[in-house]
Structures are given as structure tokens and as C-alpha cells.
Amino acid sequence: MKLSEEKKALLSTILCLIFMIIGFILEKSGTVFYPISFILAIFFGGFKQTKEGIVDTFENKHLNVDLLMALAAIGACIIGNWFEGAMLTFIFCLSSALEEYTTNKSKKEIASLMNMQPETALLLDDQGKTTDVTVTQLQIGDRLLVPKGARIPIDGILIKGSSTIDEAAITGESVPVEKGINDELFGGTINLGEAITMTVNKNSEDTLFAKIIRLVEEAQNTPSQTASFIEKLENTYVKIVLVAIPMMIIIPFVFLGWSWNESFYRGMVLLVVASPCALVASATPATLAAISNGARNGVLFKGGAYLENLASLKAIAFDKTGTLTLGVPVVTDAIFLKNKQESLNILLAMERQSTHPLAQAIITRFEHENTAVYDQIEVKNIIGFGMETTIGATTWRVGKSAFNEYTTISKELEIEIEQLQNAGKTVIYLFQDQEIVAYFGLLDVPKPEAKEVITYFKQSGIHTTMITGDHEKTATAVAAELEVDDIYADCLPEDKTILVKKQKAMYGINAMVGDGINDAPALANAAIGVAMGQGTDIAMDVADMVLMKNDLKKLQMSHLLSKKLKRIVTQNIAFSAGVIAILILSNFFQIINLPLGVVGHEGSTIFVILNGLRMLKTIPIEKKSLQPFHTQKTELV
Known part of the structure; x- marks a missing residue:
């Protein structure tokens, strides 16, 4: 089985860590072959990065930290500090593995989105017969049949019938939309009502669904300003260090009277202390701790x-819907004008036979009420309006006001209903024959x-x-x-x-x-x-x-977590950069030797890691003095 790039990076990091630990144990035990273990650690941990650094240098004329870290590890080994070289390799390998995981995501989201887009459609001919064709074959003007429960295959106009359409895939709204003649239909939405006939008004590549796919792809393929800045900074940093190392060896040897051994020694110390190990650790551990805290x-x-x-x-x-709001409508107002118990009994009996979100909201609102159960009630769905049933000689209807255009509404009642509508609420009515006996305001709160x-x-x-x-x-x-x-x-x-x-x-x-x-x-x-x-x-x-x-x-x-991370990373960068600067100057003036350079370099790395681990602490959320939101539940009889 072929390993993914993410798994390869993780495996390299683990192998590097294992051989580094083995080498450390062998070195402390006095075994003469301990360098072999460190060499294996550097090989497994640094092979991929070194290869990429060399390829990038020759093919793209771009120097990166991959190459610098390889040279730093080799330099540490040349001066006899095998563990230092392995440690540098491990830290950089770990960073690369994390970068591989977070940045090289597969584009499965595009595939999953495209899977939601219908691939076939029922094409209607002049005789009313249907033919199953692919969506890409459709042309503007074609007539299509969309069965009940099917996805609308392409953008178009409704020309026959009426239905309730679930447009959540396009608008994100929880309440289905009623569609009639000449209304616009979007591909990928669902026909909840009876079969309808539509005509195509857009090619498959121009549909709203297709635009969503293209917009996502475009955004994902656009590099961020931060990524571009880091790439430029990396190239400059590596050039400076690579130029400084031979200068550190040659200038003192030629002009300052240093011996060759001393000059080379100082060059190798510079290669170690100038490596960006502490700078890398300034952000990575803190960021990982913050990400763990968030998870x-x-x-x-x-x-x-x-x-x-x-x-x-x-x-x-x-x-709004599902983000700032609950995502489902809630009954905020319930007004019974007469016969509350009887009206409630029949209302729930009707709504229990519907899966419409508005019906479910009414059931949720009154599910704990004591109501009689109508077992044999027959409910008829009227597309675009609601439901009706006949009990004895009385016809009951629940739905929109347009359900019964002949119902007379008093001026006072009309004002109250208008107030609910102006508040953004959906108003549902319960009719007993020609009379409104109850009405309800619903809102996604x-x-x-x-x-x-x-x-x-x-x-x-x-x-x-x-x-x-x-x-x-x-x-x-x-x-x-x-x-x-x-x-x-x-x-x-x-x-x-x-x-x-x-x-x-x-x-x-x-x-x-x-x-x-x-x-x-x-x-x-x-x-x-x-x-x-x-x-x-x-x-x-x-x-x-x-x-x-x-x-x-x-x-x-x-x-709040991000602001704390910014403070800690800023502290770490300032500290680590300061230490590196001091170590470089101390090396030039021959104040420090290799062991002190290693202690200073690794000490700064340990400090920034420990400082970064403060991000594991839970961030308290300060509570504001706010008035809580109360759902208005008006219930009048």
C-alpha cells in the first residue's frame, strides 16, 4: 500500500526521533559506534527536506531553510556534536510534517460538492414521454419533468404545476419555498411536492451550483500574502547565512591572523548557532499548544x-440561519381566538401528518399540552397553502392566509397580524370553515x-x-x-x-x-x-x-486564544533572535566555545518551547453584562 505524503512525513519524524534517542543512549554508555545512529536519524529525518532543498535550488533558483538545516546538521557533525545535528534535524522534520498535514489537504470538498449535483435529468418530448439524459446534454429551452422528492437537475423556470422546494443547498434557509408558474428553480435543490415541469434557462456550466464549485476552487488556488512573504524571507535568510559562513572562516584566517583550525572551528560554531532552530520553535510549539487547547x-x-x-x-x-440563529423555526406567538382545546386537538392531529419544518415547530411548541388524539383523521395536502381535513360537517384548514381568500378579518386582527409580519415572523392560520380561530407567529430565533x-x-x-x-x-x-x-x-x-x-x-x-x-x-x-x-x-x-x-x-x-498566541510568539521571536545575535557576536569575538554555543542555542530553544506551552492553559471568557434574549410566547384565548 502506497503511503500518502502526510504519512511519509510522520514516519520520517518518528524514525528520526527513535534513532536520535538510541544514539543518545549509546553515546552516554560509551559505545564507539553511536555516530551511526545519529547519522541514521539525520538521514531519515532530513532526506526529504534536503532533496527538496537541492531541487528547489537548481530548478527554481530559490534557496530555502531546508538546505540550510541540512548544512547545519552536517556542520554540527563535522565539529563532533552528533546529537546537536540530529536534534536540529528532528525539530525541522517535525515542523515539516505538521506543515504537510495542515497545508496539503486533498480537494475532497470539491468532489463531495459535485456529487450533490444531479448527473441525469428526465427530458420531456412533444408527446409527453420522458428520456433519461445526462445534465451536460441539456440545452436552453429543453423541458424537464422533476418527480416528487427528486433533485432539480439544472437551473430553469417552472412552467407547469406548483410545489414546495427545499432550497437549503443554495440559500441555507431552513423553511422550504413555495414555487408557482414562472418562478425560478435552482439545480441541486429538492422538489418536496408533487411532480412539476420546468424549462432549462442555463447551461450546466453556468448554474448556481457550478458557480459555487468554481468560486471554491478559485479561492483555494490563490496563495495568501503570508505564504508569499515567508517564501521571500526564507530565501533572503538562507543567502545571508550561506554567505556569512565562508566569510567567518576566511576573513579571520586571512586578515586577523587566526589559525585555520580556529577559523574553521568558528565557522562551524556559527553554522550551528545561526541555524533557525530557536526561531522555528518560537512559533511551532506555541501554535500546537494553542491548536490542542482549541480542540x-x-x-x-x-x-x-x-x-x-x-x-x-x-x-x-x-x-443567519443555523449560525446566529437556531436554524429551525420556533413558535413565538400563539393566539387562540375561540375554542382553544378543540382547535389545539385538531391542529396537532393535522400537523403530526406533515414533515414540514413549520409543522414540526408547532408540534414542538404544544407537544406537552393535554390533547385528544384523532386516529382516523384524513388530511389533504394543498400545495402552496397547507392542509385541510373534514370532521363531521366542519372543514378545518391550517396554512397561509391565502388559504381562504373569502375570510373576513377585522381591522384590529389585521393590525395584530401585520405587527407579527413586520417583526419578520411567518404567520400560520387555523381556519374553522370560513373563520380564523387561531394564528401563530414563527421565527428562527x-x-x-x-x-x-x-x-x-x-x-x-x-x-x-x-x-x-x-x-x-x-x-x-x-x-x-x-x-x-x-x-x-x-x-x-x-x-x-x-x-x-x-x-x-x-x-x-x-x-x-x-x-x-x-x-x-x-x-x-x-x-x-x-x-x-x-x-x-x-x-x-x-x-x-x-x-x-x-x-x-x-x-x-x-x-482570545489567538491574541494570547500572538503575544507569546512575539516574545519568543524577540528572545530567540536576540540570543542568536548575541551568540553570533560572542563567537566572532571568541568569547564562547562550541559547548557554550550549544547550551545557549538549545537553552533558548527550550525556553521558547516552555513559554509556548503556556498556550495549553484554558482561556477564560469574560462574561458581559447583557440582557438575555427571551423568545416572546404570547398565548391568548
Whole structure:
């Protein structure tokens, strides 16, 4: 079985560590063959990096730390410090293995997204017969049959029938949308109602689903500014060190009267003390500790760079449904105008025969009520409106107000209903023949911790935005409760991506928080993409960090963790760079010998590692003095 690159890197690191430990034990026991074990450690740990460094140097004319670390290990061995050479190799090998794991991700998210896109469609001819064809064969103007429960194969217009469409894959909204004649349909969404007929209005490569795939691919193939900066810095650093080593050997020998042995000795000491071992350890252990801390607290970071960048966050955008809100509608208002017990009995009997999210919300709201059970009730679904049943001589209906256009509504009742609608709530009615006997307001309410988290980011000077595919009234109601800085409603995936790109250009480091397929392009284009753990696989795959427990407070904790990491890494870099500078100067003035150089070099490495391990400590979340969000539950009889 062929090993993946990640497994190869891990195996090399383990072998390097094993042979390094064996060599250390053999050296302490006085065995003369101990260098062989250290050579094996350096070989297994440094072969891949050294090979890549040589190839990069000759093919791309680019010098990197891989080559410098190989020379440092060889230099340590030349002056007789075998353990030092193996240790340098091990630390760098470990860093490379972690980089391999975090940066060389497979693009399985693209494959999984494409698997959700239908491959075939039922093409209708003039005689009404259907033919199973591939989606790529479809042309604009073709007529298609979409059976009940099937995915809509391609973007188009509904020309026959009406249905309820689950557009969660596109808009991310939990409530299905009613579609009628001439309404637009999107490929990848699901037909929950009866069979419909549609006409194709876009080619397969131009559908909304196809755009999502392209946007994700484009974002993933664009290198970050940080990656480009590190590459340039690495090249410069290696050149400086490689030039300094021969100068350290030749100049004192020729101009200062040093012996050749002393000059060469000082050159080898410089090669050891100038190696970036402590600088590498300045960030890696601290970052690993922070990532472990996050994982322990339910936050998955896909790389240290994203955790570090979070400290410099200037703007954050949230999807609404499932991110800031619970993701399912909740009955916030229940008003019974007459016959409450009888109305409730029949209402639940009807709703229990539906899987619609609104029906489930009503069942959840009243499931603990004492109600009579109607075993033999027959319910008829009326697409686009709701359900109806007849008990005795009375017809009961539950659904939208358009269910019975002849019902007379008093001015007072009309005002009360309008108030609910203006608050962004979906209003459902229960009819007894021609009379409204009850009505209910439903809303996807904010999560309990949402306002506290929004307040934290605002107080931290970070611009907050809510971007949603939901309607403006509903979005405005939620945004007003949470007090976000900006709100954008009725957004498709492409709109969300454009907004996130604009914020990235304006603020630099920005974040997007979402949970749906529709959020994937925006997550991929943000400087930091944050996915909710209970969201879709594609959102979690393209995101840079995942809140595994769907708890927004973990996002606040992550920001605090990142700021602490930034402080510690800054301390480590300043300390390690200072030590290296002192060691280099001390070596030039012949103040230190090799053992002291090793002690200073390794001592600084141990210090920054221990300082970095402080990131394992749990970050306390300061509680704000906020009024908790209360769901309004009005119940009048």
C-alpha cells in the first residue's frame, strides 16, 4: 500500500526521533559506534527536506531553510556534536510534517460538492414521454419533468404545476419555498411536492451550483500574502547565512591572523548557532499548544496561520440561519381566538401528518399540552397553502392566509397580524370553515449566546455584519435584536462571496462564519473561514476553522486564544533572535566555545518551547453584562 505524503512525513519524524534517542543512549554508555545512529536519524529525518532543498535550488533558483538545516546538521557533525545535528534535524522534520498535514489537504470538498449535483435529468418530448439524459446534454429551452422528492437537475423556470422546494443547498434557509408558474428553480435543490415541469434557462456550466464549485476552487488556488512573504524571507535568510559562513572562516584566517583550525572551528560554531532552530520553535510549539487547547474546547483549526491571523481580525460576517440563529423555526406567538382545546386537538392531529419544518415547530411548541388524539383523521395536502381535513360537517384548514381568500378579518386582527409580519415572523392560520380561530407567529430565533458574542466583537473594535439569503423583514428583526453593524438580506452565494471579498479588501483580515453549502464560496474567500460543526460537509471542508459544538462562544474564546498566541510568539521571536545575535557576536569575538554555543542555542530553544506551552492553559471568557434574549410566547384565548 502506497503511503500518502502526510504519512511519509510522520514516519520520517518518528524514525528520526527513535534513532536520535538510541544514539543518545549509546553515546552516554560509551559505545564507539553511536555516530551511526545519529547519522541514521539525520538521514531519515532530513532526506526529504534536503532533496527538496537541492531541487528547489537548481530548478527554481530559490534557496530555502531546508538546505540550510541540512548544512547545519552536517556542520554540527563535522565539529563532533552528533546529537546537536540530529536534534536540529528532528525539530525541522517535525515542523515539516505538521506543515504537510495542515497545508496539503486533498480537494475532497470539491468532489463531495459535485456529487450533490444531479448527473441525469428526465427530458420531456412533444408527446409527453420522458428520456433519461445526462445534465451536460441539456440545452436552453429543453423541458424537464422533476418527480416528487427528486433533485432539480439544472437551473430553469417552472412552467407547469406548483410545489414546495427545499432550497437549503443554495440559500441555507431552513423553511422550504413555495414555487408557482414562472418562478425560478435552482439545480441541486429538492422538489418536496408533487411532480412539476420546468424549462432549462442555463447551461450546466453556468448554474448556481457550478458557480459555487468554481468560486471554491478559485479561492483555494490563490496563495495568501503570508505564504508569499515567508517564501521571500526564507530565501533572503538562507543567502545571508550561506554567505556569512565562508566569510567567518576566511576573513579571520586571512586578515586577523587566526589559525585555520580556529577559523574553521568558528565557522562551524556559527553554522550551528545561526541555524533557525530557536526561531522555528518560537512559533511551532506555541501554535500546537494553542491548536490542542482549541480542540479540547471544541474548536478545530486547520493551520496555525489561521489561528495567528485571528488576532488581527478587523471585520467578521455571519450567516443567519443555523449560525446566529437556531436554524429551525420556533413558535413565538400563539393566539387562540375561540375554542382553544378543540382547535389545539385538531391542529396537532393535522400537523403530526406533515414533515414540514413549520409543522414540526408547532408540534414542538404544544407537544406537552393535554390533547385528544384523532386516529382516523384524513388530511389533504394543498400545495402552496397547507392542509385541510373534514370532521363531521366542519372543514378545518391550517396554512397561509391565502388559504381562504373569502375570510373576513377585522381591522384590529389585521393590525395584530401585520405587527407579527413586520417583526419578520411567518404567520400560520387555523381556519374553522370560513373563520380564523387561531394564528401563530414563527421565527428562527437567535441563539442564546449570539448577542453576547456580537457585543464582544464590537467592543473589540471588530466590524460585525449579518449576510443571509432570508427575506429582509426576517433578517432585520434578527439583526435588530443582535445589534450587528450591517445587514445584507436576500443574498445568493455569489452575493455573499462578493460582500466578503469587499470586506477583505477594505479591512485586510476578515472572517466569514457559516454552516451551509451556500456559504462555502464566502468561507473560502474570507481571510478566515469559520464553519459550524453541525453544518454541511462542504462548509466544514473549505473553512479554515470549525466550531465543532456549534457554540458561538467558542469563536470568542478562539479570538482570545489567538491574541494570547500572538503575544507569546512575539516574545519568543524577540528572545530567540536576540540570543542568536548575541551568540553570533560572542563567537566572532571568541568569547564562547562550541559547548557554550550549544547550551545557549538549545537553552533558548527550550525556553521558547516552555513559554509556548503556556498556550495549553484554558482561556477564560469574560462574561458581559447583557440582557438575555427571551423568545416572546404570547398565548391568548
